Amino acid sequence: MKRIITFGTFDVFHIGHLRILQRSRDCGDYLIVGVSSDRMNFNKKDRYPVIPQNQRREIVQSLKCVDEVFFEESLDLKGQYILENKADVLVMGDDWAGRFDEFKNICDVIYLPRTPSVSTTSLIEIIKEI
Numbered sequence: 001m002k003r004i005i006t007f008g009t010f011d012v013f014h015i016g017h018l019r020i021l022q023r024s025r026d027c028g029d030y031l032i033v034g035v036s037s038d039r040m041n042f043n044k045k046d047r048y049p050v051i052p053q054n055q056r057r058e059i060v061q062s063l064k065c066v067d068e069v070f071f072e073e074s075l076d077l078k079g080q081y082i083l084e085n086k087a088d089v090l091v092m093g094d095d096w097a098g099r100f101d102e103f104k105n106i107c108d109v110i111y112l113p114r115t116p117s118v119s120t121t122s123l124i125e126i127i128k129e130i
Helices: 015-025 038-045 053-061 075-084 101-105 120-129
Strands: 003-008 030-036 068-072 089-093 108-112
Touching: 003 015, 003 075, 015 030, 015 108, 030 038, 030 053, 053 068, 053 089, 068 075, 075 101, 101 108
Parallel strands: 003 030, 003 089, 030 068, 089 108
Antiparallel strands: none
């Protein structure tokens, strides 16, 4: 069984989130998703997600392509999460291309193209203007 791991915030869940999770699952047999914690997002972006972490986790866990979900507390722990979850493949969006190549010694690393013309940041900006 090939175990896949991916990570994301999944705030204001949209079709791009669904598609990358479905395509991640297509890379193997069992999909594990690290949902970025609220604190991690604040430290990274200087703002909290719109949707609280427990709700984001529940949304992601409810998808039939997802087998397991946990909270990601730090970008610096990616290698540890890969090892703890016995992941064979790390899948990330291509906006992170090259950023996680350091883990190629413990698993395969795949960068998938993002869904064009959709992002959480742009959706939040549109909503603010309404």
